[in-house]
Amino acid sequence: MKKRLAALAALALTMTACTPSTSAPSAAPSDGGAKTGTLKVWLFDEPNRAPKEKVVGEAIAEFKAAHPGADVDVQYIAVDTRSERFKGAFNDPASAPDMVEYGNTDLPEYAAAGGLADLGPAVSAWSEGGDLTADAKATATYEGTLLGVPWYVGVRALYYRTDLFAELGLQAPKSQAELTQAARTIRAKKPEMFGLAVGGKYTYAAMPFVWDAGGEITAINSPQARAGLKAYTDLIAADNCPPQNCADLTGGKTVDLFASGKAGMGILGNFNRAAVDAGAAKGKYAVIPLPGSEPGSVAPAFAGGNNLGIMKNSRRPALAADFLTLLASKKYQIKMYEAMGNLPTLKSASDEVAAKDPFVKPFVDTIAAGTKFVPLNPGWGKVDSGAVLPTMIEKVATGKATVDQATDEAATQIKAALGS
Template sequence: MRLRIAVAAALVLTVTACAPSTSAPTGTVTDGGPKTGALKVWLFDEPNRAPKEAVVQEAITEFTAAHPDTTVDVQYIAVDTRGERFKGAFNDPASAPDVVEFGNTDLPEYAAAGGLADLGSIVSGWSEGADLPADAKASATYQGTLLGVPWFVGVRALYYRTDVFQELGLKVPTTLAELTTTARAVRAKKPDMFGIAVGGKYTFGALPFVWANGGDITSIDSAPSRAGLTAYTGLIAEDNCPPQNCADLTGGKTVELFASGKAAMGIIGNFNRAAVDAGAAKGKYAVVPLPGVTAGSVAPAFAGGNNLGIMKNAQRPALAADFLTLLASKKYQGKMYDAMGNLPTLKSASDEVAAKDPFVKPFVDTINAGTRFVPLDPGWGKIDASAVLPTMIEKVATGKASVDQATTEAAKQIDEALTQ
């Protein structure tokens, strides 16, 4: 019988290795450890670190003022080599930091390695902890244990060209079926433009179609999953986005097509705003939640993002808990949005951001409608690294396999990875 893994909301960041699932899961954060001294923190580096660093430094100043004789030593680690750094810290307690930032898709690997502390009691005792939506907490939970506090989230919604829609007399689609009809109408009247940019290698553009139809990654060969994939791959066609142009498109390339004015619609993230505004589409687009199967519904989006956690080997767990909850607070989530554009995870913070920046509202509405996540299993790393899902989509898009054939093959690979 196929293994069914519960999935829930939550980068998209790639798991670089898989640890044995038999490892001890976690330690529990207690009130132990020195209350003074140097707190060690690992945060991800950024191409433009200065805005993030300024917010973090503000939090450090507030923290050290409230914790005499304490310093905070922040190291900004490279995302590409984070797997090796974390593995080393798991194996050498003396080198382990106290507080860490990690990608939410990194969670299964790190949890299976037993490297993260149980934050259940910390969040339940945190005044703002109840403001974390259930989907967000679920994405940071492994086998019933909360191992992180979601720090920010990123989701995708439907960008569309307002000028093109007005010129052609088109209405914003309210269902996925209407989306298909609208895309084809654009292509028919503007043959030099794709109706909607979709790609064979754009996994997180395709999955909302699967989820909206009632399918899932862990049942990719089921009838609902196949219905969703049929709808998505049907858009990779001459009457919308021809296979010769779109079969191997990634998410990044679909953003480029929309930004450059070559597509009337695109399933694009809040985190792609700057890229779109740097292109020909600037000032000529709007955003709505990607519609679902029925009018008024929203297709579930993949919720990527990063968590803050505490290492099991933390030398100062109590101080770590205080710093983590400060940095993850509504105050600093709001500051991180202003500095970096990171969508807050605390509902009150995201509501405030949406109120002051209308662009954010469709993404917040998408989150509030319910998001989905990849299987919380160490085997996901193998599935991702082997490109099981994009290969499946691309085979259908290029006519190398039918939906039934491609999903049967992918389901076998997924099952093998998740049952090891």
């Protein structure tokens, strides 16, 4: 308890130093704002929210029991419109939440907007703060300042239907060539299904193909990037996942396809486990790292994940820090893993779930093989919110542009947004 109080005091001092006087907490800044009242919290919605909501509800009950007079109002916001919601919150502190969940790709944009509090002192004083790995903390750090607590890390791997593979005499693919052949075999033998669900608007399923070919986001029109994009978009075809069905598929819709039994394979995250287990594919699938072009290799995955942060203008920063450290604790990281498949960021929690659940191994192996990330540039938000990459993929998939035309257009937009 003393360590948690120290963390709250450290955060309160940090917030006092950096919060404009026009938006000071309602109580004396030295005590970290009001100690009662309602915390406003924004968390991301999910394709299947119920398991997440249950765990968060347990944390709220524990928090309220320890904080008489305090309450937590959680609003689940749509991921697709988060950028607009956060911009509004940064521009209107009076209606902004106290605590937020945000994607690590959003960090540069939100850091540039100046809307997030420095959590460095609070995390240093938090009893479990030292258990965060350096790599995890890096996903919440911008120009040396820790602007969040990594809540979970996420990578994508290949989910495949074991029953279907057994029926068709297929082996788990060990290369990109074997993957594409298996996808087309499934489609040919089971025309009511898609072989590998691939979405024209599913950026982080397409990028492993680009990265595996040696391409990069900042040089998306390079020969290597174009080769990788072609390998991916060639799968959005009648012999696997027809454009009329798949050109506008997002990541969430791809999860739904696999979970409902309409696809033999899908490139999904560890964090999609609960959604898959809620569907027809439950108990009929296995996971392996997404194969690369070289036999036995692993295609680089996007190192995703979400952070928990506190708004700089929170009127209850100490209460917000207390709820944040509770929700980010080992206890609740393990609960979130059990509910959602979210990989913990605290090493002790990660070690514990890996030891008792074989499901973790392919994702751990994927991370060990090497991951990629988006450019740490404030302009990345413009690339993301402008749907530059999914538009590029969709144009190729629908035949509206050639690979060369689409990548040239995207490269121009990326260069303008990043200022490079």
